[in-house]
Amino acid sequence: MTYAHAAAAPAGGTADTVLAESVVQSVDWLAVAPPTIVAVAAVALLVADLFVPERAKHLLGWSAVAALALSLLALLPLLDGDRGTFCLTDDPNVCSYTADRFALVVQLLVLAGALLAALLSVHDVRATKLPAGEFWFLLLASAAGAALLPAARDLATLVIALEVASLPAFALVGLRRGDRLSSEAALKFFLSSVTATAVMLLGISFVYAAGGSLHLARLADGLATAPEQLETLAAAGVVLTLVGFAFKTAAVPFHFWVPDTYVGAPIPVAAYLSVVGKAVGFSGLILVTVLAFPAYDHVWGPAIAVLAALTMTAGNVAALRQRADAPHSAVRLLAWSSVAQAGYLLVPIAAAAYADEPERAVGATLAYALMYGVVNLGAFAVVAAVGAKGGRGGRVTDYRGLASTRLPVALALAFFLINLAGLPPGIIGLFAKVTVLGAAVDAGLGWLAVVMAANVVVGLYYYLRWTALLFRPAAPAAEPPAVRTALAAPLRGAIGLTAALGIALSGAPQLVLRFAGEALL
Amino acid sequence: MDPTAMQLVLAAIVVLPLLGALAALFPAPPGLKGKNPDQAVLRHGVTVTGAVFALSVVLAAGFDYGADGPATMQAESDVSWIPALGIRIHLGVDGVSLPLLVLTALLTFLCAVYGYFVMPAGPSPRAFVALLLVLEGGMLATFAVLNLLLFFLAFEMVLIPMYFLIARWGGAGRGAAAWKFILYTLLGSVVMLLGLLLVGFQGGTFDMVALATDNGAGLTHTTQLVAVLAIGIGLAVKTPMWPLHSWLPDAHTSAPTVGSVLLAGVLLKMGTYGFVRVLLPIAPDGMETYAPYLAAFGVTGILYGSLACLALARTGARGDLKRLIAYSSVGHMGFVLLGISTLTPTGVNGALFANIAHGLITGLLFFLVGALKERTGTTDLDALAGRTGAALYGSAPRLGALVAFGAVASLGLPGLAGFWGEMLAMFAAYDPAAGLPRPAYLVFMAVAGFGTLLTAAYLLVVVRRVCMGDRTDDRPALGDVRRYEIAAWSPLVTLTVLAGLWPAALLGLTDPAVQKLLAGGS
Incomplete structure (x- = not known):
């Protein structure tokens, strides 16, 4: 890391450490606790895997869940105010790690998302005989990177956090040994991701050359006052830097990996990627655009706006064309829908380029992402539950008549899908979309609002088609209905938790919508 | 009445059905178990809708009918809900919404009573009652909320229960x-x-x-x-x-x-x-631009609806009675649209009157057709009428009389509710608001007048084919009107007569509010 040389100074350094303080940074361990707990737990679980007997392996999963819960609790003491650590010794206002409201909200999303993905995996790891130690290590390592990213305030830390979040994800996708689909998915994901990272690094080097600093705040000043002949270089650097994050959010044209990867990966991993992976992408995007590149908002503003329009359209059109009876169509549909949703997430970021107060505009992205995180994880949880039981191909048509066999699960899925579509009674889904539309309208991006509205209408069709299928009478069964067994407790817990959150948010949308229009950074 | 009490009453009217829907999903508490779970839950539906109707009567009784009363928002409550979007839970009633609110509460109550005795064939009554109550909550909220997004929410809330009512308990x-x-x-x-x-x-x-x-x-x-x-x-x-x-x-x-009753009686409204x-009130310029087109579409609907009904009523057309009433609704709503599109107080008052009248009369007609279907097993006009007619007058005289009453009320017989709204709408089309093309409106008025003739024609054909005819002995005897049917229908009949004889009661309520809406709240 950038501060590899930095050692922890004893808290409350005494007078004789004054000299040391000029070169040694003090570390606010409380501020860095959330990602640190997860990272430590990751290593601990990997080591523990060697000593734990086979029959107790499931304890590893529960320990991972506990570690994630603990890191969520560690967010609580940070609520009282912004904290910075790993600051420059000559300028304590320029820090590499800042636990401000933005960071906390994204960390909440990432850690809670990872927690739910872990809950889903507890069952899956045992059922599909994945290597437990490796799985939990990789999941937690990736979550640690994802939790570090929103707090990072310099480009080097950002890139490292991005890679820490991504590299374990490739392995997670390919973890199903002996499954051709799984390894192919991992390879696709890996190759395209590495290319994107390489391009981004090139961009960062350009920006660094023009701006003279890696710290976002200083880079902003540096770029604003850069000599004129460097302008083209800086602009090229800005665009190339966005590529890496656009890849993570699965924005067009970096979206082709999504469906194959989601299908090839274990379902909990796909759920994890669809929420945490995206959170990593858009929070990085917000950090670099709003904090580092405000001088080039005429470059990234239109670029992201076009990207958003293309992404939502491409995702929706592909989802619309998805045949309901094709193999794996449920996950594929969710994959394409997640691409479309990524387009909505990008809208407020594009609007930030045109807004007077970009810090406020991006709040709509956070509000939307929180809503999306809850309902999308819920939908994946149901898919995991139904797939786990039926043992069939996970086609959308397999959901026909679910309401007559498993009414609560069907109702939960219907609620999640309706939220994704943005219709009552999915009130939070509706108002999150309204918030995003409002951000676009306020920024004067009327055309983008119209494109988004048209896309929402298209989205209605496939979400509702699936929802309606749940309540159709079941097709005359070719095979005798499987013996009804109770769902595994973690799956039930995950579905119940997301449904309860979704309902609570629908009753009090202000809980997440307050982040819209608030200066978080 | 005390303003706070009024506030609470209105809030309770909106919330109570939803709480009732939730409660319907749980097993009945001891002491309310009834004969069996089905009966208990159906009775629960009657209780809740009855309570809501009683509250709406209380609201109407406490309403200030003074000179300015109906024009001002009453029982208003305004609570912040989502500050981020500026969405407040703003409820209130004025002269425009109060009649619709009471009509909705009444019709739902009657439906619950009717359903208690004639549970439609389909899955569990538990879901039926819960959906009915959600539907009621959505309908009442639509007429009570004063925030655009809440209006949308309420507007949408009725879709899902109605979808399931049709898809699960339909024919x-x-x-x-x-x-x-x-x-x-x-x-x-x-x-x-x-x-x-x-x-x-x-x-x-x-x-x-x-x-x-x-x-x-x-x-x-x-x-x-x-x-x-x-x-x-x-x-x-x-x-x-x-x-x-x-x-x-x-x-x-x-x-x-x-x-059907709620669809025609409330949802269309x-x-x-x-x-x-x-x-x-919110976009008067835009309305002025589109008003003639709205009127044209409305008038086309009148003609189209009545022609479709005429075609369905012909012998050998295998017309379905429910379908026929549905098409007649298209025609009646055409009058409502014509009234609104004149942008005059007369026209809008007429439209609101026609709204209520249509709710009462069509609600009654759908009840009657439902009863007919329950007795004969069909709503196919040809199957019902046979060669000469269904001879309801002979086999079930009271039912026949009610059908005839509903039909003549629907065709707009003076002295019954159907008359005033359509008359006022056409009257207003004779003299539309300044800025609207009067010649076009004169044509619309003439076409609408012709539409009333066609309406009278097909409804009389229906009466002839359903109520009259030879009484042959091979027909099974039909049961006449039962006690619970009288209970469910008589309020509609009474109100239809009352609104027809004393239109001022309703118009006096809507007029101040309409004047204010057209003048922009001043």
Whole structure:
């Protein structure tokens, strides 16, 4: 890391450490606790895997869940105010790690998302005989990177956090040994991701050359006052830097990996990627655009706006064309829908380029992402539950008549899908979309609002088609209905938790919508 | 009455059905178990809708009918809900919404009573009661909320229960009909949502009272044009306006009796109510531009509806009675649209009157057809009538009389409720608001007048074929009107007569409010 040389100074350094303080940074361990707990737990679980007997392996999963819960609790003491650590010794206002409201909200999303993905995996790891130690290590390592990213305030830390979040994800996708689909998915994901990272690094080097600093705040000043002949270089650097994050959010044209990867990966991993992976992408995007590149908002503003329009359209059109009876169509549909949703997430970021107060505009992205995180994880949880039981191909048509066999699960899925579509009674889904539309309208991006509205209408069709299928009478069964067994407790817990959150948010949308229009950074 | 008490009553009217729906899902508490779980839950439905109806009567009793009373919002409560979007839970009633509120509570109560005795064939009554109560909550909220986005929420809330009522408890072809119903109205309301957002973002608030007071001042002409078009499409689908009506006949034909009654009696009114409450005061310029087109579509609907009904009523057309009443609704709602599109107090008052009248009369007609279907097993006019006619006068005289009463009320016989609204709408078309093309409106008036003739024609044909005819002995005897049917229907009959003989009661209520809405809240 950038501060590899930095050692922890004893808290409350005494007078004789004054000299040391000029070169040694003090570390606010409380501020860095959330990602640190997860990272430590990751290593601990990997080591523990060697000593734990086979029959107790499931304890590893529960320990991972506990570690994630603990890191969520560690967010609580940070609520009282912004904290910075790993600051420059000559300028304590320029820090590499800042636990401000933005960071906390994204960390909440990432850690809670990872927690739910872990809950889903507890069952899956045992059922599909994945290597437990490796799985939990990789999941937690990736979550640690994802939790570090929103707090990072310099480009080097950002890139490292991005890679820490991504590299374990490739392995997670390919973890199903002996499954051709799984390894192919991992390879696709890996190759395209590495290319994107390489391009981004090139961009960062350009920006660094023009701006003279890696710290976002200083880079902003540096770029604003850069000599004129460097302008083209800086602009090229800005665009190339966005590529890496656009890849993570699965924005067009970096979206082709999504469906194959989601299908090839274990379902909990796909759920994890669809929420945490995206959170990593858009929070990085917000950090670099709003904090580092405000001088080039005429470059990234239109670029992201076009990207958003293309992404939502491409995702929706592909989802619309998805045949309901094709193999794996449920996950594929969710994959394409997640691409479309990524387009909505990008809208407020594009609007930030045109807004007077970009810090406020991006709040709509956070509000939307929180809503999306809850309902999308819920939908994946149901898919995991139904797939786990039926043992069939996970086609959308397999959901026909679910309401007559498993009414609560069907109702939960219907609620999640309706939220994704943005219709009552999915009130939070509706108002999150309204918030995003409002951000676009306020920024004067009327055309983008119209494109988004048209896309929402298209989205209605496939979400509702699936929802309606749940309540159709079941097709005359070719095979005798499987013996009804109770769902595994973690799956039930995950579905119940997301449904309860979704309902609570629908009753009090202000809980997440307050982040819209608030200066978080 | 004490303003706080009024507030609480109105809030309770909106919330109680939803709580009741939730409670219906749980097993009955000890002491209320009834004969069996089904009976207990059906009785629960009657209790809750009855309580809501009683509350609506209390609200009407406490309403201030003074000179300015109906024009002001009463029982108003205004609570912040989502500050981030400026959405407040703003409830209130005035002279426009009060009659609709009471009508909704009444019709739902009657439906619950009817359903208690004649549970439609289908899955569990538990879900039926819960859905009915959710439906009631949505309908009542539509007429009580004063915030554009809440209006949208309430507007949408009725879709899902109605979808399931049709799809689960309906007759033949119910799956396709329910799907068509939800798809049409959903697409319409998405377009409407965009219009509402446009108004909200441009006008700076989602509050209907504040926007009505601005009277379009905060909106540019272009915004108003786009907003009226978008919101108007959503409302027109619900109303339904020709040519966006084609979901209605299918939905009505397949829906169970209770669903049909509420669909025709209340759901259609939500569309026309939106025109009056949202579009007239908030975007007056836009409305003025589109008013002649709205009138033209309305009048086309009148003609189209009555011609379709004539075709269905012919011998050998295998016309379905429910379908016929559905098409007649298209015609009646055409009168409502014509009244609104004149943009005059007379026309809008007439439209609101016709709204209520249609709710009462068509509600009654669907009840009667449901009873007929229950007795004979069919609503096919040819099958019913046989060669000479169904001879209801002979076999079930009271039922026959009621059918004849419903038909003549529907054709607008003076002295019954159906007359005044349509008469006022045509009267207003003779002298539309300044700025509207009068010659066009004169034509509309003439066509609408011709439409009333056609309406009379097909309804009389229906009466002849259903009520009259030779009484042959090979027909099974039909049971005449039963006690619970009298209970469910007599309020509708009474109100139809009352509104016909004493229209001033209703018009006196709506007129001040309409004057205010047209003048922009001042």
